[in-house]
Amino acid sequence: MQLNKLNQKEVEQLFAAILKLETMEECYQFFDDLCTVGEIKSLAQRLEVARMLQEGCTYNQIESETGASTATISRVKRCLHYGTDGYKLVLERIAEDVK
DSSP, X not given: OOOGGGOOHHHHHHHHHXXXXXXXXXXXXXXXXXXXXXXXXXXXXXXXXXXXXXXXXXXXXXXXXXXXXXXXXXXXXXXXHHSXXXXXXXXXXXXXXXX
């Protein structure tokens, strides 16, 4: 699936690069070079917000545990309900790995 707003050669190159990563260490190496610490933490925070929303946590619980703003929580919630199911896909796969 390609999203029109992301359909650019550079974005496809980035996604292809991510798919080439084989280990957690390689992910750390690549993202450490690619992103600032703050950017990585922000991405990780959004994923955790999505996980907590799927588990039925309240905004207050999520804000308290993750430090995410209500604006971030709302945005993630909107994506969970009206997005392209990217969060759901990844969270399901992570859950399968835990089993």
